[in-house]
Amino acid sequence: MKHPFSAVVGLFALLLVLGACSARKTYQSALSAYEIGEYYRATEQFRRAYRKDQDPQHRREMAFLSADAYRKTGEYARAAIWYKNAIRRGYPDLKALLHYADCLRATQKFDEAVEVYQQYLDSVPGDVQAINGLDACRYIPEWEKKPSRYIVNPVRELNSKYHDFSPVFVGGRDNEILLTSTREGGTSKRQSSITGALYADLYRSEFQVQRQKWSPPLLIDESGIINTPDEEGAATLTPLGDQMLFTRCRYDRTKDMNAELFLAKMSRGDWSEPILLQLGGDSLMAAHPALSPDGNTLYFVSDRPGGYGQKDIWMAQKEGSNFSRPVNLGDKINTTGNEVFPTVDRDGNLYFSSDHHMGMGGLDVFMASKDEEGLWRVQNLKAPVNSPGDDFGMAFINSEDHRGLFASNRKGSRRDDVYSFYLPPKVFRAAGEIFDKETGQRIDGARIRIIGTDGTNLRMRADGGKFQLKLNPETEYVFAAFRDGYLNDKARETTIGLEDSKDFRVDLYLTPTDAPIRVNNINYEFGSADLTPGSRAALDSLVQLLELNPTITIELMAHTDHVGSDPFNFTLSQQRAQSVVDYLIEQGINPDRLVAKGYGETWPKKVTRELARQHDFLKRNDELTEAFINGLTPEQQEIAKAINRRTEFRVLSTDFQESFAPEPGE
Template sequence: MKRTYLAVISLSLVLLILGACSSQKYYRSGQLSYEIGEYYRATEKYRKAYRKDDNLQHKMEMAYHMAEAYRAIGEYGKAAIWYKNAIRRQHPDFKAVLHYADCLRATKKYEEAIEAYQQYLDSVPQDVQAINGLDACRYIQDWEDKPTRYVVNSVRELNSKYADYAPVFVGGRDNEILMTSTRENNVGKKENNITGEQFADIFRVEYQVQRQKWGAPKLIDESGLINTPDEEGAVTLSSSGDEMIFTRARYNKQEDLGAELYRVKMSRGDWSEPVKLELLGDSLIAAHPSLSANGDTLYFVSDKPGGFGGKDIWMSVRSGATFGTPVNLGAKINTPGDEVFPTIRSNGELYFSSNYHMGMGGLDIFKATRNEDGEWHIQNMKAPINSSGDDFGMAFIEGEETRGLFASNRKGSRSDDIYSFYLPPKIFRIAGEIYNKETSQRLDGARIRIIGTDGTNLKMRADDGKFQMKLNPETEYVFAAFKDGFLNDKGRESTIGLADSKDFRLDLYLTPTDAPIKIDNINYEFGSWELLPESVSALDSLVDILTLNPTITIELMAHTDFVGSEQFNFNLSQKRAQSVVDYLIQKGINPDRLVAKGYGETWPKKVTRTMAKQYEFLQRNDELTEEFINGLTPEQQEIAKALNRRTEFRVLSTDFHERFAPEVEE
């Protein structure tokens, strides 16, 4: 019995020692894979070591490294789990909290992400990445609720259960693309230790017009010239499609020798032997190329020393048959994070992805444009182009419409999938009606003139008082309505700076000239003809009326109530009318168009339809005489007297024309 007991103990010790040895082996191997960037392989080794290792220090370190590895390959949900594990075990690197928050944001757990960002900022208050992440959590919901006009759809015939990404249109046309894929029928059969997928190759796809869909992707070459047992990646083409620069990652017995750029040329339907571009010397990475439309400038991604951290975007200008010394695009574009997959459009716009600029999670696509001083202005493309996953690799079809393809591993994708995007044109419409201001009835027979800053100059009839038309973008319009026997009216609308389509509504009101027209809110000092400051707005509106109706002459009519002597009221009203005329002349109105006339208390106001609606004790066509007013209640009397104390005008003629004095030669 004792012997058996000792044997069991001995066996347990042996198994424990073997387990510890096995754990240490996997742990050390995982560390090595992690350090050389083999993130997928590192996670496999760490998981095995984690299950067998009882060392709490090791478990904490493995949890953190597994989280970092999963984050590096875009597995944000798994990364968040392991960051939480490492934080619970009190990992000393406080960056774990920041990266945990980033992964929570990428998995749409915004409330938890905000809490983690705030926890991190309590200790590192000026960290830009954390501030960007915190701000993003507060904006993302609005971006998703109010997406841009882009229409985004998965292109199912281009996608497999493996990674499909980096599409580029051949010659900028919409009928042929090159793309990168890790699908099963590729040349590179080995497994990528970074991503866990097979090595990628370059595929060619043609659009089948009759079937209105893309055909099956086919290897761009099967001879081993371009697609090799190594890994081929993102491609760029010259505008004619006869020159291609592509990424190749070479391996030696599974040792990563780094990514490099190669160039080939098309001649009589065949590609030439690839030639390596000597851009960076011994740098580990030169990838994700993009050629300018004229072929003179190459944009690419590198970890070349002298950058801002992580992977940066660089540019190199062609000099003869080679490209010159790379230049970093600067701190507006590049950050301490990773900036990857640049695309330079023929109009000079640069599109790229970043995991550091404020975004929705993972890699977001950004648009960069230069101002007149050559400085970059950065814009997040927002939803639906961006998502909480990785979004990258924009490719544009040349033409007036904005459309093309990009890649994403957003929710609903099987891996990295290719999506189409299309920006519908902005549509602006305006509709309105023209009314008789006094009766509120639509005016048939009115006409409208439309003048736009884009050169638009139209006249149209408003049938049954209605009008509508399509407006152009980035244009300011003036709409002027007119009809014989009425004062003109105008309105303004503008499409300048509008990001989305919009329907405008504009109603215009024409005032009939067969009766005096009251000008509201012209006030004077008590018992005086001095205009009060609050009258300026009303007076200026009268200036606008005269400017909009340049052929009319008017009589300015001032009225008083019956309080006071008749002569005093007459004199006061005459001086008040003249005060208004003097103001109009001061504002540039021709004196020949103006007549001042004071009527004192001799022309009581007749109640209009509008006044009858406003005051229940009045009826349309009631005349506010002294006798009528005295029959009202004291409160109603004060209202009626105030209605009699008015300034108005009536149109005397509609055929005035400015007479300009002839120029006198000196």
Template sequence: MPGFFISNRHSLSPRDKNQRVGYFISEICVSSYVQNMLTLAFNQLLFMKRILLTRLVLLGLVFILGACTSQKMYRSGMTSVEMGEYYRSAEKFRKAYRKDNNPQHRMEMAFQLAEAYRKLGDYGRASIWYKNAIRRNYPDPKAMLYCAECLRAYQNFEEAKIYYQQYLEQFPDDQQAQNGLAACTYVPEWEENPSRYIVAPVKELSSKFSDYSPAFIAGRDNELILSSMRESDISGKRTSAITGQHFGDLYRSEFQLQKQKWSEPELIDDSGIINTEEDEGAPAISPNGDLMVFTRCRFDKTKDLGASLFAARMSRGNWSEPVLLPLTSDSLVAAHPAFSPDGNTLYFTSNKSGGYGGYDIWMATREGSTFGKPVNLGKEINTPGDEMFPSVDWEGNLYFSSDYHPGMGGLDIFKATKDEDGKWTIENLQVPVNSSGDDFGMTFIHEENPRGLFSSNRKGSRSDDIYSFYLPPKVYRITGEIFDKETGQRIDGARVRVIATDGTNLRMRATDGKFQLKLNPETEYVFAAYRDGYLNDKIRENTIGLTDSKDFHVNLYLTPTDAPIKVENISYAFGAWELNEASKHSLDSVVQILETNPTITIELMSHTDHVGSDKFNFDLSQKRAQAAVDYLIERGINPDRLVAKGYGETWPKKITRELARQYDFLKRNDELTEEFINRLTPEQQEIAKSINRRTEFRVLSTDYHEKFTPETEK
């Protein structure tokens, strides 16, 4: 094409062109020199045009070839999407996106790149490409929902809220979006208040490739099998179009007591029986260790084989040839097996029909040497999202990962507990077990408190890494101090009696006024402190319903019996003796003291100030004291333990340490006589007189014992 174009341009010879130009110039009397110069310039112009046209043609060809290549790459990427090759589709779309200027293609590629990164667990990149697709008006609103989910998993909560809200404006009843929006609020609270689980990376089991789904052998804590995509003699350098990593194999590791670390993982089989050129992973070991069920992804160019479960038996240290478990058809997925504690139930993940959307958890019961028809665990466990990687602890509690149940984003680990009626209760394990990444593949050691391993690609991981977890037992401790209520000093030699609803009944000495005790869970306690010359004091504490360890601290105050004890907040109308509701409430504290100290008898004493006649004040104070005694009798206190006595103004108050701290014009042991009060300022006098108007009690004896008649006993 370029040669033909140039030959046509030469059909008119240079000489003929010069003759026409020379004729034109001679007509205007231009010199021959000028004619020669013009002729030369004209020839140079023709040459430059040829070069420019040639370059334009070459650029056009490059553009056409580039467009063809990018479109081919786009179509190839879409084929990889249809085959579920997430890693390979991302590679193809990245290359095509830079070269393909078709707006429709770029929009579709942005969405498919986001989908690939989301399914690979790279939520940061996924959110960037979702936003790109949305900006290009991608028609499916799901792009907004997935963008919000990835932003939340990437802990960009504020931006995630915006996309959730935009999506909910169109679909206000979408449960997944509602859960995600709520999570943007409670997940930061989880991070600030982590659970009792202790989580740590197990570096010796983790490589730069994906290491996941460890399984302890027979529940022992010193031997395990795990899945890994690290390079091996079997997997070679071949990589998966789905993950971009090597095909998975099963490895074995032992815990080295002397080094206190796991050994370097080694292939459990290098003969091609268990580990093959296909993809093996996610094992489960029966409770007695003689049967292993694992996932194998088979490949056949003629048909889709999906993922299947295979079973192999251990005999004399060697694994038998694996046998396919016919739990689903070939084109469906059966993966991530787990045994029940008795080994009679097999849990697994599948997308078989009859589920609730995505991948569900199913169970099959052992029937002889195989397993029966799978049963879906139901909508309490399974959701429209993905539920995967089931495992069971030694108490029979089910653990699984989900991207739909309310969580932190990505896959979270949940605990499911079944009650007596067969109803499941679902609990998110929260921080630090769960993270903003994918958390899955938990396995347990047979112990009272949950302990084991799980997989995560959380921040700080090189890929999917192995982490240890441990839930320490809940520990409840109480420390207490016993004080003299008057002096505020700790009382040495006091004793404490402890009574609890679990049958605890003990007495202990409080050394230097201090005591401590370990408490039992789900128990209510009463702590009573006592010492000769003091009224007893008691306090209640309980550990019922506590979900975390707790340290309690209590103070008990013993009141000396060698001085009157004021009953706070007893007040009357002027010249009256009827008790108001506030006074009755204050007398309830006296009821409590009498019940805590069942061997004491007391005298209720009422005092007035010096205003008024002596007789009036005596009569009024007696009626007030009797009113207080009558109320205590109404509350069930035996009359034999009570004496009412009115003292009028004859017993002025002596200032205590507490009153001296409260009023700076009074000193300890000042006696508020009429003479003393008259020396004070008018304002101070009113305070002093109010202190004298009081109700007190004093202990008369400490050896009272209730006498019961047959009628009382009846």
């Protein structure tokens, strides 16, 4: 007779064997699910196997694959936990570090992400994805602190507690959309092994003007023609809305089926039986279709051979009732990661989502436009369009307004939710005043001329000395002010390259011509008429002033202080005035407009309002004669003598007309 204890031990050993067999079976089943892309089912089975299977190698591999599956379904927080587990257990593939850093970035743990990226780059220097991720950790806080002009809001009436995504406007109108949803009430009761959600269907909604809300989404058909027990979604329509291309993932329990594109036509309000769209081969994945605004170019996503990464964006041209052989959009758009959900706006800009171009985390939306050489230039749309979650599927209203819908699973979403976006136009305004440069008072009745590189040519009167106007984007402007008895003044402003609206302040200062005008910062070598190198900038500004006032003739006036003999001061001042005139002639100023005159010490400076503001020991209209200067302190005397050593000009006439010599033979 067998001892009862032996029986218990035998039963326990049998249970252990059966448990180990069950764990291995679950482990193998999870591996199979992962390999065919059934990530939701894989994570469920890995979780069960992980609790039972004590094999260290199995547990290390399960931790990594669980992390990978969670990452591929957008659950970045869970993925980070499992990547950390795999790394702690010594998982050998360095990609675990890279993906762990990506998930830390997506969950906004930037400091930790930076450390892990750097650790990975120590072993794999130059890896583009890691460098992009490292850069993103530095830029994202700045993007969030200073978001773009986009205004983003959830469209609550279109969203459910399930996945709602890929909105598309019907016929370019703003009052009717199709969208993809896994909400209850669809035609399929089958659960996706990839996402764990019900199979998706296509729904329709109309905008109710009176309520200013979208109507509850309804199936676009209930006859089983478009929506079937298989999975449908990600659609695009021709410009008139009479043909629809959409994605369908057919279910076959005996084999793995790729996503395919189908074409259906609208006739008398009903959709025709969809036809499989052939795009260069059977059994090739094709999804996320998007037509150009004219309907002649099809963009779609595929992992077909000849690409750059996991999923790439391809393009095919309309040829009769079919499309040409697809062409990959190239490595400016496509990367070694995933580029998905393409869309094209009315200006021909391509929008798509990527998990490899530098972004905030998960899928980010990017805009690609072509430069003058026809090369793609890609830019991240930043916050608030992008978030640390997945952001994808832009849909544009075909109007002047840059607005539409897209999908995101950002914080605050229940799963994938539909959001509206609107890009307000950039507004540029210029306002300014016209002042008397001597008195500081506004000048009434001045005339303003505004010339822009976009062809703008405006003339206006500055009533009360003030003016304002709206400026156009991507334009450089010149503002010029005119008033009899004053020299003209001008200023430049530009809106070129500005990403945000801006108000410009353009104040112009007109110099009265009824008194000599000092030219500051003109200096000469000691006891000489040679100009110092630092005087060139001041003289160049005088050249610009003469070019801006082409009808004036001027007298260049050089003055000295009272130190030295009268003959020496007269000679030196004349030579200095001539040095200035010679420089102006070298710069192209007509010599008939210039007179050089040296005054020595005979014309002491009369203190202006500006000089009185600069020096508290001077009062307006004080004349800096030798007697006046001798009454000052030694320090004040040096300042006063320096003021007397000056170069000025005065306007002699305002009616000069340039005459040109006739060409030879005329």
